[in-house]
Amino acid sequence: MSLPPQHRKEIPKSSWVWDIASGELSLGLTFLQLFGKQARRVPDELKASVIKVFTSAEISEDILFFRRTKHTISGKDYYVEWVGEPIERCDEGNISKMAGFAELGSLRDDFTLSLNQEALFFSRLMDNLRESVYFKDLEGRFIKANKACAKKHGLNDPADLVGKSDFDLFEDEYAQLSHDDEQEIIRTKKPIFNKVEKEIFSDGQESVKWASTSKMPLYDDNGVLIGTYGITRDITAEMKAEERLKQGYEMLHNLSSHVPGFFYMYTYNKNGTAGFPYASDGIRSVYELEPEDVKHDMSAISDRIHPEDRQTVIDSLKHSSKTLEDWFCDYRVLLPKRGERWLRGQASVEEQPAGSIIGYGYIWDVTERRKIYNANMQLKSQFQAIFDSVPNLIFVKDFNGRFLMANQAACKFFGKAKEEIIGLKDEDLGVSSEMAVKYREDDLKVIRFGEVEFIPEMKSKNNSGQTVYHQTIKVPFVQQGSEKNASLAIVTDITYQKQIEKELSKRDVLFSKLSQQAPGFLYLHNVDKDGNVSFPFVSDGIVDVLELEKKELNNSIKPLMRRVHREDLIRVMKSIEHSVKTQEEWDCEYRVVLPNKGTRWVKGRAKPELQEDGSVLSSGYLSDITLIKEKEYELNETLDIVGDQNKRLLNFAHIVSHNLRNHAGNISMLISLFDMEESEEEKKELLKYLKTASERLNISIEDLNEIIDKQYKTQNDLKELKPAEMIEKVKQILVSDILSYNVKFEDSIDEELTIEYNPAYLESIMLNLLSNAIKYRDPDRKPAIHINLYKKEGHVYFEVADNGLGIDMEKHGDKLFGMYSTFHGNENSKGIGLFITKNQIESLGGSITVESELGKGTTFKIKLT
């Protein structure tokens, strides 16, 4: 059924202005025309009765100002409908002036005149609403309700609601609250707007729904209060959105404080004319247009629509007209006051027998909603951009294992385009069935139990067949509009890391093995162009050597320097500076002072290399050489002792071969001269010389005694010891040289052999021979040393054979163990070393022989006992 457009066309209307403060109502000149020729003047009591009706309910901007008054003029009843809006405010912000139009309403006594076309139209509009609209009597029983209201309570026909109350439909507690509100409205005649409530239904269907309700007093045509009417919107979705987005309050506020929209009837005639024969007053806020403006003309609305959206709206309307499908469209308008707004329109369309199209619809402002939506969209697109920019594979699979989303990296990995991948399963993407089953298990675990699954390492093949390692985190993912979870996977390619790790662990093993053996630590020390220091690598040995933790280094050399002995500090720092500057090798022996071990000797060696970026990277090794230093001192001491002994031996030889012989020779010479001499004078002289000679002889003999005595004492300092243990001890002393030059030992040692020997001598002998074997290595060969220790025919032999430089025996053989004529104390350590060694060996009754060939090596064979 349709409303003829001409129906209200003839009805004149008149403007009015109501000054609330002064209570004065000004009526337009055309007001009397409303009543035709019946009225010649406005009745006196009319204005007062109108104002009475005006003030019967609260005046709000949010709610359409609509009043209906009844007047009897010349014995005839007229209903006048007053529609208005605020036009002025006082300083406090309250509305001070209202203005609008008055027109003659239909002749109706009450709302039961529903057969009236307009009422039908209204009812139809009501039924198009998603909001529940209802009218109740003074006792709270339904008089009338729309379809949405009936549907909400599980009823098909709104008529079934009539006569029922909230107590029949809602759980008692809520029903009571609702009833109390209505009774309050009836008592105070004040409406309630946008009250947000939790609706609890009595039949236990979907337990809780959120609703926003506005309720107002309901008057009959005579202004008599007959009940209440209200609009309730289901805002459960919004409330849920609030919980999720935590913006719900703002959104709810924005949504609910706005005029929801306007109802309209739309016609599209075959001749191309179109219009809104009816548009509720909401159009004023939604479009900032008067219903009158659009009655026969679409152009006013069309002008408001954003140019960019205009064609879309027209197209969608045309489509809807053609197919008679419901019209639905989101579009922008440009309003004179409020600027750009988003509107959402919907309508159901009917074709008339005459071929024209009629649509019943509702248009409302969704700008705020849109803002939230846009914010979400923006967020989503930002997320997408982030997802696409990361190297990780990110994808979402639904309950059935189908891909819902995949980022660029994932698409690349699977070799598919983004659009292609959606809806596919692992199997479709070339994943082996075995792996697909495994993945599916993981996914289901995540989906079913809602727990995060971490798969630290997974070996698989990429689509080019290379082995790759992946680390995966799977997270349960709430899929919008589905109760089932999906699984979101974030996959990181760790293939490179794995390789590095492998290399590192290989290196670490090597390093740790080395550092276990060597009494030191390895490190990398970097100094960049600006002088910033870092330590990219430090092996664990640092704890032993310097009593420092790696982390204490903290990109500074200071912690290392704090350990250095005060007296060595400047020397050490200068040598490091020099090395970094010149890239010469750093080699420095110095003392450190440690919290626990006290003063220790360390030796540092580092090889600096200039890097491309101008920094200097030194790879170095720092070791504790205290033991070696101590041995060195001991050796020096031994050298002193032995040197002393050697001096004595020298003296001994001198005395024996020179002094004694001289003195003796002199004495015999003097005696023979004495025999020949006759002169007493000369005899006296000779006796004087004889006396001198014999005194010298005496001194020489005393010296000799002393030497023999000392020699005897050293020989007595003997202990039972195992030479094998001594060999180990000596190797320990030489460990840094052994490691540095990678000396290979091939020993044949009788471990259990024991001898009576002077321990200091044995250590000195072995140390000297072994250090010589390393010192005189052939740079072109890997040094190899054979140590033999064995007993043969009651004698203990110790042999050291090396593959070193060798000695030209013809040239130097006789000098090897001897003292050179240039012999001055410690000048030539080799010379002394072997001389001492020989003397030590011989002083304990042993002997030493040497075999050597230039370029092949040297073998020392020692008979110890």
Add this chain to the structure above:
Amino acid sequence: MKEMKSICIIDDDKVYTYGVKKIIKSLTPEGNITTFENGRKAIEGIKKMMEQEHDLPDLILLDIDMPEMNGWDFLNEFESIRFEIKKAVEVFVISSRIDTKKQELYQVEWDEKVSDFIKKPVQTETLKALLN
């Protein structure tokens, strides 16, 4: 035996020098004997003799172990002035520090310069032979 001989003894052992000097005097009472404590003093003394056209020694009895300048160094120095001396000078090394092995070695090296190596203590008979 009556032949005039100029003999030079270079040795730091005063007892020895005294004894040898006495023996030589007894063998050649006309002989001219000069003594020096070490090589350096001997070189200086010989150079002075050459300047003053003194009778230069026919015979030098040289010790090896001496302070300041030993026997070998003296020989090296003496070689540089030897050609200036108009007559032949015989040098005998008389030392306790001479073993047979080394003597052979020295003999090769010093063949031209040293007439013979004599081991201390020196015998009167040996000196008698040298003077002839």
